[in-house]
Amino acid sequence: MITTASLTFGYPRSIPIFQDFNWQVQHGETWAILGSSGCGKTTLLYLLAGLRFPTKGEIEIDGERLTRPRPHSGLILQDYGLLPWATVRENAGLGLKVREFYGEDGKHAPKNFQPENNVEHWLNRLGLSEVANKYPSQISGGQRQRTAIARTLALSPDLLLMDEPFSSLDAITREDLQNLTLSLCEEQNLTLVIVTHSIEEAASLGGKILLLGSSPRIFENPTVRQGDHRNSQEYRDLCNLLWREMRNETA
């Protein structure tokens, strides 16, 4: 689904963050991108979202070279990016509004885009119906993040890109939303790429984990979708392994 070929990227006047980086994501996989601050994990996500562009090499998603934000990718950021002046319902419907604004031009919206109002469905599915008429400042952090997810899912994406989406939430809400994300990925057959600095989050969500550092490395986590994964020995071993690797990386 995603292929990066000799991807090179660096900000002007600084050493490149990625140099000849080759990476592949298959359809339906869940990937966690893990790394310490400043390792370039958010940059990689922005590259995948089409908001930044490689200095060399290229990124292909679904066989197409990425030159702009792709209509079928959904991006969810840490700070939710909700409009403060719009209600939960209006925020959830924002993506659809943007698409209707442009019509099916294949650039801003998919060519075969059929305006279908499934906002209510997603508000229901994410438990937001009761707060649908409230503004972002009136609801909890978890609800705001759900609103951002609803807004993305209303556009029927096939790829979900998330940047530290749950880091500012309390532990219980975070775990609920992590589980919700996994079940939504399964239900909607989504490919997931989630950026995180938390080892536990990477080990609970990523079927594969990309650890960024001096040289990017990949860890398999095949039991991620089994029930009670968080209490399994495999989970603990993986966390320990990742912890040691990150330690070595920073040492």
Place this chain on the structure above:
Amino acid sequence: MKRRDLLFSAAGLVLIWQVAAMLIQRPILPAPWEVLIVFVQELGNGLVTHFFYSLWRVTAGMALSVLIAAPVGLAVGGSKRLDAIFSPIIYLLYPIPKVVFVPVVLLFLGIGDLAKISIIFLILFFQIVVLVRDQAAGLAPQLIQSLQSLGAGRRALFRFVYLPASLPAILTALRQSIGTAVAVLYITELFATKYGLGYYIYYNGSTLFYYPAMYAGVIAMSLLGLGMYYTVDWLEQRWCKWKFVS
């Protein structure tokens, strides 16, 4: 602002006025009661017409400045390149007291309403540009990026982010500039007109020495400003509901 508070404040001011009038005992400061009677008399004697002339000029000036300054502020705030070009110009022109241009504007635009409206426009324009620009430039990058990832290009960003985000800034700019606008209105109406509250106040005070009517004009001007404050508050409550939720 609650109505009850406004009433109390008005009563307090009238009380101070009454005491001052009793102490000074000169025609230049008539008692509030006397002024009120003249105010009511003058309403039927042309004060209403003067009021509406002033209302029209100040409203037109404000509307014109919003219509022109808001898009300029949005464009400059939304683009680093435009900001680099225009912000220095704005900073050079902003601190100049625009009142000094009154004779120049009168010379170029004549003595009609256009000149008076243009002067009000000149003064408000920069305040609104600066406030709207800061609002647009201060928008969280996450907000812009989220919208871009939803497929929004320049036009959609403008429609769904910049425009609604600038509304509170426009209203704030308007509220801040009502005082200045009314003050400038007074100055512009001193020149080459026979209508408007500025003219009315000056004519009664400095030509006829009919002080109760002059104060009636001052009251009318204060009511004009008050009405404008209320209108802006009302618009804000209607258009920016999200600012009033708790």
